[in-house]
Amino acid sequence: MELFLNQLLAGLATGGIYAAIALAIVMIYQAIDHLNFAQGEMAMFSTFIAWQLLQWGVPYWATFFLTIAVSFVGGIAIERIVFKPLKNAPVLSHIVVFIALFSVFNSLAGFIWDYSIKSFPSPFGGLHQVGMIAVTLLLLVGLYVFFQYTRIGLAMRAAAANPESARLVGVRVGWMVALGWGMAAAIGAVAGMMIAPVVFLEPNMMLSILLYGFAGAVVGGLTSPGGAVVGGFSVGILENLAGTYVPYVGSELKLTIALVLIVAVLVVKPSGLFGRRAVVRV
Amino acid sequence: MRRTALLLAALAVALALPLFLKNFTLFQLTLVMVYAVAILGLNLLTGFNGQFSLGHSAFYAIGAYTAAILMDKFDLPYPLTLPAAGAACLVVGFLFGLPALRLEGLYLALATFALAVATPQILKFSAFEDLTGGVQGITILKPDAPFGLPLSQDQWLYYFTLAVSIVMFWAASNLVSSRTGRALMAIRDNPLAARSMGVDTALYKSLAFGVSALYTGVAGALGAIVIQFVAPDSFTFFLAVSFFVGLVVGGVGWIPGALFGGLFILFVPNWAEHISKGLAWAVYGIILILLIYIMPSGAAGFVRAVTAKLQRRAS
Amino acid sequence: MDRRTWLIGTAATMALTAAPAFAAKKYDPGASDTEIKVGNTNPYSGPASAYGLIGKTIDAYFKKVNDDGGVNGRKITFISYDDAYSPPKTVEQVRKLVESDEVLLIFQPLGTPSNTAIQKYLNGKKVPQLFVATGATKWGDPKHFPWTMGWQPNYQSEGRIYAKYILEHLPNGKIGILYQNDDYGKDYVKGLKDGLGDKAKSMIISEQPYEVADPTVDSQIINLKASGADVFFNVTTPKFAAQAIRKAGEIGWKPAHFLNNVSQSVGSVLKPAGLEHAKGIFSSYYLKDATDPQWKDDKGYKDWVAFMDKYFPDGDKTSSFTVYGYSVAQTLVQVLKQCGDELTRANVMKQAANLKNLELPMLLPGIKINTGPNDFFPIEQMQMQRFNGERWEPFGPVMEGAIGS
């Protein structure tokens, strides 16, 4: 029983990591209707920027907000420079560009900061994982309020759902997409700064976390930020319990088991546990 | 007529290359053909049937291991391992295609991506270690040219792979222009209409998965013979991502595009490394972005635009 | 290079290769009056890119050698390609090195699968596959693969050294193992089990693998604690080692902790993990840890720092990989020196198998490199050490893993 509880708590803690990144994934999915495969690398890069600021002696909270601001601007810049000219290219070409961005960020981080691990401080001390979960939930609430109760949040939702109609009511759709990138980059930065104290900072730190984040986002349903958070936590817990309790194969095939379960969820419920399929009457 | 002439010229060049090129370059070109066949498999699925996959490294791995195990444990001659690998992948692909029926677009991409990620772990699994060699993998012997032909191993493998590739490409273009091919494309373009025309979409979609896996599996077997070695680390999801990049760069839904894709994923990383060692993958990423910028629909779109321009000028 | 070492090396050369040293010049591809071409593959990208530091350090060291006049008047041209830790890519790059760049030898290709993939090719071509960067046991097999040689102590012998210690001092220990699920991890576990012999079954009560792709090993550590183990054999690479040490400390699990030397760096593992959690850990090593304050006045250490400052200023001085790259490059330079003017592939292997009591400035005191026609394991000695919360304290004699030789 004690083992079970401990594994549950550990799963919750790693789940917090996945939830944070899943939230960023869902954010950008809402804004651009794609999964951004470079999301994790962008978050990693932001975290390195934070690390560099800390090395230069900038205090933690100043670094925290400065990094968010820099990432926000960076995300917008990426959309304006890389994706705006490609807005008429086929979807698959966009995915290739995500892959290209992935390579660029990974390689650049390794080049600038090299590949050995770096410890990253936590503002919450010994209670880091509790703090991380709290930050994730806070972000979620913040996003909910933003999307539900602000004009610009409404405009973003409209731009994502029906770009042409949105333009016809005067929403600057191009900028909404850019804003979505900016926000996703900023949320990624927060996720990165929360994750790095747990897994240590290095250029490849997001590789697998991104995958689990995707899994969490998909299980929860890509259209639901709340679902993404729940999904992230479930994947974390599931993975730990499978590794501990599935006899014989559990420890060796932990990842595989988790993935099989995810695919199973999808087969039963193709739009995720909390995802919505648009209801349309013609 | 012009097309046939072009194909014959290309074939003549391909046959003559070993007379002029070093063994190492031939080896690289052999790998290009191997990757081209793998990408062709992916193209049949994505380009002609509209199903995504970021998991084709799994089928490539199954093909490679099938070949390696048959050669290593059962002393099967290497040419016979290709049909075996193809058959194994046809079955696995078809079975994977069944649950995949329920998934669309991104969800399918993710499910297949999960398959790619899990592959190395499954290959390492200790229960299969006697067969797969576990983490150590399997080393196999490189075949000599048969019948005492005066060819080096690399030259022979080049011709062997060339022959297999020609058969695979020929079969693919026939498949695409057949009734089955039209059904596959109808499903891609308008699944509802296809169903109302009486196409059994479930069957065809699973079949497309199977055939696609078959191609990639044959490529995997060829790859194992050429590299002489299989190990879990050879089949990570990076390979699946490379295939995908090759598909898009070559052109989705255009059969010769696979060859462009193969050339791209083999040579461009090397060029990138040549330009800057420390930033090789950053350079690669930038090349990729520029390429998509110039040819948003890959080589296919580019070639089409150029031929259209030429024809317009001619007329 | 430390003067004393150089003298020993030269003396060895004089004594054992006196005759060929005065022979006429003889060259294989890749060698000439002015140049020696050395080929290498390293993972500069991909999941194992942390190891790329080794290749960069070697490159920097050869620059230094060239600035100092080269080896017997010849400059070393070091050609190193990225293989992203993918065996097919290694095959392609190594073939390019051999057939297109025409290097004299392949030096330090990294990774067990990568080296396995090129072993047959290089032995078939009779090109040296020298001082491979992996600790698998299979690299010391001169009968079947006379062109392949390892360098570092192999993982299995390190496992045996810990087994020996455990049997002696903790005969009733209950052992829990955390290992990376690949050749490296499994070799360590095999070494430990072989060393424990009959007692392995009863003593090892839990084995927890992890994948390189796992974000954390927290779950595994919880399971190990729950199993009741009081001896912890920690076979992890730096990132996971740091996670494991920290997690064990956080949940109050205090076993006798044996950490594989891959991750013994004070600066890049123990410090991030928290020095208070690392106190009391056992390990064994053969290189000096550059972040260990006990070496700060050591001549070899100071030379290394001077080299790093001048030739590799961006290099990470807290990483053991820079020390490793420096030392293995010095070993190759010694071999090339011994080759004299006979720079043939055969002679390279012959001299590589003819290193006698070679001491290097960054090897721990008492550790010597020895090879022979039937001994393709250059470094076989290790020193047990314990972490006192600040630095590693050696204890006991220099130990031999004794396998293969």
Add this chain to the structure above:
Amino acid sequence: MTTLLEAKNVAAFYGATKALHGVDLTLEEGSITTLLGANGAGKTTTLRALCGLIRTEGEIRFAGTRIDGRVTEDIVRLGIAHVPEGRGTFVRLTVEENLQLGAMTRRNRAEIAADIERVYEHFPRLKERRKQQAGTLSGGEQQMLAVGRALMLRPRLMLLDEPSFGLAPLVVQELFEILRTVNRESGVSLLLVEQNADLALEAADRAYLIETGRIVMAGSAAELRADEGVRRAYLGY
């Protein structure tokens, strides 16, 4: 009366394909104008061209300013509301959110709230369903929502693309009644594209006939109604 919108020799393109070949149009302030034509004649294309949704050539002026070549978002801000073909409903948003989106270019919250109430007065059924997902509304309700959303802009000109399409006759009548009221009370000019020529000519002051991307006839609604050819081809009697 003053000219509100004037299009001179406007061509429009879908990619490389030319879809309009020199259209001339003049709309008077406060008028109802209708654009008639067969399927594929270029009616929808004309509307899309006017509000910058596709690439155009030629000159378009709105209240004196050139608007050709400007982006849709800016044209909307000048006071042109477009009720597109298929209604452009934001199906996953609520009815009220749809209306709020219509006022995206405006700032004054109190006025917006008042305008929403006015839309609800016009369309009481929307008020009942204000918290419902818009996708769950019936076709007629969605059309009303689309008109309501357009009104939220406080436009000077509304472009309506087949508002009667797919609606029951009673609903159509109700809708046109409201459109006429809006035109009369708020002075909003309307440009109406319709399949149902009878209905459109009855409501309109002025009419244009478009065939294969060219304006082939222009005049008062009465003139077109009286024309033999129009009658035979579009009115069906």
